[in-house]
Amino acid sequence: MQRNTPFDFTLQNAQGESCVAQAWAKVQPGLDASERFALKQQIKEALRERDAVLIAHYYVDGDLQDLALETGGVVADSLEMARFGRNHTAKTLIVAGVRFMGETAKILSPEKTVLMPDLDATCSLDLGCPADEFSAFCDAYPDRTVVVYANTSAAVKARADWMVTSSCALEIVQHLKDKGEKILWAPDRHLGRYIQEQTGADMVLWQGDCIVHNEFKSEELAMLRRAHPNARVLVHPESPAGVAAQADLVGSTSALLRAVVEGDATTYIVATDKGLFHRMRQLAPGKQVIEAPTAGESATCKSCAQCPWMAMNGLQGVLRCLHQGAGEIHVTAQIQKQAHQCIDRMLDFTQQRPGALRPGLVPHLGAA
Numbered sequence: 591m592q593r594n595t596p597f598d599f600t601l602q603n604a605q606g607e608s609c610v611a612q613a614w615a616k617v618q619p620g621l622d623a624s625e626r627f628a629l630k631q632q633i634k635e636a637l638r639e640r641d642a643v644l645i646a647h648y649y650v651d652g653d654l655q656d657l658a659l660e661t662g663g664v665v666a667d668s669l670e671m672a673r674f675g676r677n678h679t680a681k682t683l684i685v686a687g688v689r690f691m692g693e694t695a696k697i698l699s700p701e702k703t704v705l706m707p708d709l710d711a712t713c714s715l716d717l718g719c720p721a722d723e724f725s726a727f728c729d730a731y732p733d734r735t736v737v738v739y740a741n742t743s744a745a746v747k748a749r750a751d752w753m754v755t756s757s758c759a760l761e762i763v764q765h766l767k768d769k770g771e772k773i774l775w776a777p778d779r780h781l782g783r784y785i786q787e788q789t790g791a792d793m794v795l796w797q798g799d800c801i802v803h804n805e806f807k808s809e810e811l812a813m814l815r816r817a818h819p820n821a822r823v824l825v826h827p828e829s830p831a832g833v834a835a836q837a838d839l840v841g842s843t844s845a846l847l848r849a850v851v852e853g854d855a856t857t858y859i860v861a862t863d864k865g866l867f868h869r870m871r872q873l874a875p876g877k878q879v880i881e882a883p884t885a886g887e888s889a890t891c892k893s894c895a896q897c898p899w900m901a902m903n904g905l906q907g908v909l910r911c912l913h914q915g916a917g918e919i920h921v922t923a924q925i926q927k928q929a930h931q932c933i934d935r936m937l938d939f940t941q942q943r944p945g946a947l948r949p950g951l952v953p954h955l956g957a958a
Contacts, residue, residue: 621905629905630657636912637661642682642705644908645671645695648843649865649900650686654908658686665869667843668694668740669755673937675699684911685919686903688713692919693744694753697929704919707907711899713741718798719777721745727776731794734774735766738932741800742777744921748928753936756827756842760785762939767791780804784827784834800828802897806861808832810883814859818880822855825882826862833861833882850874864895 621629630653637644644663646654655665663684664674668691675683676698683704685692688711696704724746728736738750739759747753754762763773763785773791775782777798786793806829815823815836824846825837834840839849843866850858851873860867861882870879884895910916921929 626653626905629909630660633657633905633908633912634661636909637684640682640912641680642684642912643675643678643680644684644686645675646903647671647687647691647865647900648847648869649863649897650903651865651901652868653905654686654903655868657905657908667755667757669757669936669940670844671695672698672740672933675702675704676937684908686908687711688716688741688897688899689919690716690741690743693921694740694747694933696919696921697744697747697926697933700921700926703915705911705915706917706919707904707911708902709917709919711902713897713899714801715739715741715777715798716743716746719743719746719796721749724776724796725749727796728774731774733772734794735771736774736776737763737766738776739778739781744925744929746776747932748925750929750932751935753929753932755936756781757844758936758940760788761943762936763791763793764789765939778828780830780834781827783831784840802863802895803828803861804830805884805895806830806833806882807884808836810885811836811859811861814880814883818857818859820855821857821859821878821880822849822853823882824849824858824860824862829861837861847873850877850879853877862895863897863900865897865900 644658644661646658646663646665648665648667658665666674671691672694675695681702683695683699683702685695685704685706689709690713692704692706719742721743728749736750737752737754738746740753740755752762759781766773767789773793775793776796779795779797779799782793782795803826808830811833822838823836824839825834826846827834827840843862846860846862847866847870850870857878859880859882864881867879881895
């Protein structure tokens with residue numbers, strides 16, 4: 591039976607002031623092999639009947655990732671999820687991920703029905719950047735180009751000039767910096783700091799963070815590296831500076847996956863949501879993938895390298911979407927129109943500049 595699990599996490603406002611907030615996530619009930627098989631068969635049939643396609647993020651349960659690929663859908667990062675949903679001919683998009691991903695799909699495909707297995711699946715970066723506070727933050731810096739990370743609400747995107755994902759953020763900010771523009775960045779402070787270091791751009795940063803990546807510990811990572819001296823260290827740029835500084839590669843979700851698949855090492859220590867390991871192990875079965883440590887001094891283990899909201903996506907929720915039309919995403923016409931512009935800029939940029947899809951493949955300058 592599904593149950594709710596409350597947990598505390600820290601929110602920071604634009605000034606860096608912290609407060610502890612409580613959120614909750616639903617824990618999916620365990621299923622045996624026969625139950626999982628039966629649900630998958632029902633979903634496959636319902637996808638065909640409803641002219642629907644399953645779009646899954648790398649961080650959701652492995653069953654959902656496999657099902658998406660088996661049925662002509664996609665497993666991807668948020669950039670490719672957005673593009674795939676926009677370009678696919680299906681009338682209904684089932685988005686297995688967190689709420690901002692469903693909103694982005696709806697903004698890009700307003701004529702399509704967008705359904706999510708659980709509308710309560712959200713994101714600490716989204717929660718930590720309320721639209722009204724963000725609007726006031728923008729008002730304080732009217733001369734800056736507003737760049738927001740994909741992990742934000744549709745209302746926040748409506749106030750932005752550009753949306754970016756971790757796959758293209760570095761190159762887009764470099765492009766804006768080369769044009770002489772000053773940047774207002776939100777919400778992830780670690781990714782913002784990393785981009786600022788790499789580009790030298792003039793950036794004002796909102797002080798949000800991801801409850802998964804913010805938990806990685808630098809001292810414990812150093813100890814793990816000593817225990818595996820031949821391992822390559824791969825780090826998502828939402829991680830703290832002390833963790834990123836030890837990386838052989840700092841890169842987006844897709845870049846980390848490519849690094850394992852294409853790399854010549856046999857062992858990798860990876861600092862990102864462990865949901866990605868499912869695909870890594872499928873595509874690189876002969877390689878060892880080790881979770882970067884979240885334990886250690888001051889650890890809370892509120893995520894243990896797994897997003898509690900991504901984990902709310904389950905086979906039962908997908909079937910409810912298809913049978914009942916549950917979990918439909920709605921975005922008002924005004925917000926949709928305003929937010930569409932910043933997303934379109936990103937998609938146009940990445941289409942015109944294929945190199946924007948491969949940031950992070952150059953070793954981080956601070957790597958050991």
